[in-house]
Amino acid sequence: MIPNYLQTEFEKIISRSYFSKKIRPIREKAFNSLMIDGLPQKKSESWRFTDLSSIKNGHFSISDKNDAPKKFIKLPKYGFESFKTIVIYNGHYQEDISSLPDGIELLSNIDYMEKHSLYVKQPYMSSFDLLNTAFMDSGMSFVIRKKEKVSTPLRLLFIYSGSNNIMVSPRIHLDLEHSSSLFLLEQHVGNCDEYLYNGSMIVNIEEGAKLEHVRIQNNSKKTINISNHHIQQKQQSIYRFNQIAFGSSLGRVNLHANLIGQGADCSLNGLSLSSGKQHLDSNITINHQASYCKSSQDFRFILKDRSSGVFNGRAIVQEGAEKTDSNQSNKNLLLSEHALMNSNPQLEIHNDDVKCSHGSTTGSLDNDALFYLRSRGIKKDDAIGILVRGFASKKVDSIKNDEIQTYVNEHFDKWLN
Amino acid sequence: MLAIKDLHAGVEDKKILKGIDLIINPGEVHAVMGKNGSGKSTLSNVITGKDGYDIYDGQILYKNEPIIDWTPEKRALAGIFMSFQYPVAMPGVNNTYFLKAALNAKRKNAGKKDLDAAGFLKLVKEKLDDLDMDASYLKRSVNEGFSGGEKKRNEILQMLTLEPELSIMDETDSGLDIDALKIIANGVNSHRSSKRAFLVITHYQRLLKYIEPDFVHVLIDGKFVKSGGKELALELEKKGYHWLES
Numbered sequence: 001m002i003p004n005y006l007q008t009e010f011e012k013i014i015s016r017s018y019f020s021k022k023i024r025p026i027r028e029k030a031f032n033s034l035m036i037d038g039l040p041q042k043k044s045e046s047w048r049f050t051d052l053s054s055i056k057n058g059h060f061s062i063s064d065k066n067d068a069p070k071k072f073i074k075l076p077k078y079g080f081e082s083f084k085t086i087v088i089y090n091g092h093y094q095e096d097i098s099s100l101p102d103g104i105e106l107l108s109n110i111d112y113m114e115k116h117s118l119y120v121k122q123p124y125m126s127s128f129d130l131l132n133t134a135f136m137d138s139g140m141s142f143v144i145r146k147k148e149k150v151s152t153p154l155r156l157l158f159i160y161s162g163s164n165n166i167m168v169s170p171r172i173h174l175d176l177e178h179s180s181s182l183f184l185l186e187q188h189v190g191n192c193d194e195y196l197y198n199g200s201m202i203v204n205i206e207e208g209a210k211l212e213h214v215r216i217q218n219n220s221k222k223t224i225n226i227s228n229h230h231i232q233q234k235q236q237s238i239y240r241f242n243q244i245a246f247g248s249s250l251g252r253v254n255l256h257a258n259l260i261g262q263g264a265d266c267s268l269n270g271l272s273l274s275s276g277k278q279h280l281d282s283n284i285t286i287n288h289q290a291s292y293c294k295s296s297q298d299f300r301f302i303l304k305d306r307s308s309g310v311f312n313g314r315a316i317v318q319e320g321a322e323k324t325d326s327n328q329s330n331k332n333l334l335l336s337e338h339a340l341m342n343s344n345p346q347l348e349i350h351n352d353d354v355k356c357s358h359g360s361t362t363g364s365l366d367n368d369a370l371f372y373l374r375s376r377g378i379k380k381d382d383a384i385g386i387l388v389r390g391f392a393s394k395k396v397d398s399i400k401n402d403e404i405q406t407y408v409n410e411h412f413d414k415w416l417n
Numbered sequence: 418m419l420a421i422k423d424l425h426a427g428v429e430d431k432k433i434l435k436g437i438d439l440i441i442n443p444g445e446v447h448a449v450m451g452k453n454g455s456g457k458s459t460l461s462n463v464i465t466g467k468d469g470y471d472i473y474d475g476q477i478l479y480k481n482e483p484i485i486d487w488t489p490e491k492r493a494l495a496g497i498f499m500s501f502q503y504p505v506a507m508p509g510v511n512n513t514y515f516l517k518a519a520l521n522a523k524r525k526n527a528g529k530k531d532l533d534a535a536g537f538l539k540l541v542k543e544k545l546d547d548l549d550m551d552a553s554y555l556k557r558s559v560n561e562g563f564s565g566g567e568k569k570r571n572e573i574l575q576m577l578t579l580e581p582e583l584s585i586m587d588e589t590d591s592g593l594d595i596d597a598l599k600i601i602a603n604g605v606n607s608h609r610s611s612k613r614a615f616l617v618i619t620h621y622q623r624l625l626k627y628i629e630p631d632f633v634h635v636l637i638d639g640k641f642v643k644s645g646g647k648e649l650a651l652e653l654e655k656k657g658y659h660w661l662e663s
Contacts, residue, residue: 371467374490378519390558
């Protein structure tokens with residue numbers, strides 16, 4: 001079962017003349033599968049604690065021309081002026097104010113797919129991948145050629161605006177060829193009413209290539225933000241992901257990493273800060289398919305008020321993946337007795353020759369630590385701030401970019417007060 | 418400086434302190450000796466204002482003001498300090514940041530401007546040398562991964578930086594080897610003056626060889642059963658606590 005509005009919107013999107021007809025069969029196939037599967041139900045393990053009624057009972061419409069910006073967008077207000085930025089506003093690519101670092105090739109998705117004779121495998125891990133494929137808009141593909149080390153960071157800036165209950169489904173393909181490297185910032189901002197963002201990003205990291213990926217999810221507290229990431233890593237490749245999530249009423253990040261080449265290294269990190277009635281969910285699967293690969297998951301949540309969080313982390317070690325080194329950690333700090341955290345770290349090991357660990361802790365502030373600080377003359381509120389910042393600092397410090405660290409620290413302080 | 422009058426205190430329904438009287442004047446060093454469970458830690462915790470204790474009766478006056486209703490930070494800013502028996506580790510909280518926050522809270526309270534990074538570093542470097550501590554201490558998280566001796570030195574570093582008037586040393590000697598003990602005792606002794614006072618809480622006489630007390634009080638089952646000069650500590654060392662137990 002899918003909500004009726006999706007049917008109507010689907011008919012609208014396939015009749016849009018500016019989308020290529022060649023993609024239509026791909027959309028239809030995904031939509032038909034979605035109609036059979038429906039949106040996830042609570043009985044599904046990875047959706048047990050995340051309520052999708054705001055999507056099921058809501059009403060969203062695909063973005064149209066009226067949702068494009070009416071006035072010139074002032075980029076400096078979004079920070080990171082030293083980065084090169086691709087701006088996507090309500091699902092519309094803003095070419096006039098966008099720029100690319102040297103060494104990156106940008107293609108439209110249809111060009112990218114045609115290059116691959118339309119054989120680009122579509123993600124199907126969840127209904128939201130199907131939903132994204134059926135509705136994909138603002139499609140972009142980035143290719144970094146062999147040995148190209150892109151020195152300027154690239155930012156994908158998603159701006160959300162308006163009060164028209166828009167739904168957008170960006171589809172990004174990112175290919176890093178042999179021994180190339182990139183620093184990518186994905187930033188979500190905006191001041192809008194109810195909104196459904198369901199983006200999918202498909203990343204291929206070839207042998208010896210390296211991708212640093214930071215995701216700042218700081219859009220309006222009324223939005224729904226579902227983000228599906230599919231990462232495939234070949235031998236000796238490196239992927240580092242850091243998410244800092246402040247925004248949205250319902251935020252869910254799905255990370256699926258497939259380590260298919262020997263010695264691939266994958267590190268996934270997150271810091272989620274929630275307040276009010278926000279619900280932030282991180283759902284991770286790392287699939288070790290090759291030997292000598294290393295992976296880590298380290299997610300922290302700090303929850304205020306009546307907010308809630310979910311960590312579902314899974315590491316799978318396949319039969320042939322000897323000498324796997326995998327660890328998983330989830331630490332959560334509850335700043336209110338009404339906050340709720342669900343933590344579910346899982347290991348699935350089909351092989352004896354591995355080193356795997358996992359752990360999860362959830363608790364409130366340490367009273368002894370609080371007393372220790374206060375006994376040195378530090379006021380209670382300041383002492384709480386010091387401890388909460390200390391808890392978060394490991395995740396902020398793991399972002400290897402000063403501008404981003406400064407930005408995050410500023411927003412963190414605002415969030416705290 | 419500190420006057421405790423007929424203090425009765427405990428946790429929930431458990432009475433721990435059963436009528437403590439103690440007067441500490443500026444310049445004095447008082448030692449409280451007692452076995453485990455005699456109420457030593459409760460005494461230091463109620464003076465510094467830790468949550469979770471009930472005061473049933475009595476009074477604690479600091480510079481003639483009753484402080485039982487004061488927050489821990491207010492007591493600290495007024496000049497009361499405790500060197501913890503078990504200093505708390507705070508992962509992610511940088512030692513410099515913490516120490517500077519504490520020092521600037523004190524300066525702010527005294528109507529002074531914040532000390533800048535350079536001024537702070539200069540001040541702390543001298544103290545570090547005195548305590549035979551490496552500057553790398555400052556870069557670490559507070560007490561995280563510190564050995565027993567490092568934690569205690571870090572306590573003394575805080576004391577020397579914050580310059581309190583009344584310092585409570587709660588089992589400062591526990592877990593220390595003799596070299597560390599001497600360094601710490603030197604730190605404490607360098608801080609002694611006619612304006613400052615100490616309350617040294619300890620199990621053994623060992624520490625009192627290096628930090629000589631003016632008065633020794635024996636705490637048994639929540640009461641001082643005997644008080645005397647430093648020779649009382651030696652007597653306890655020889656005879657144990659049995660002869661004082663009723």
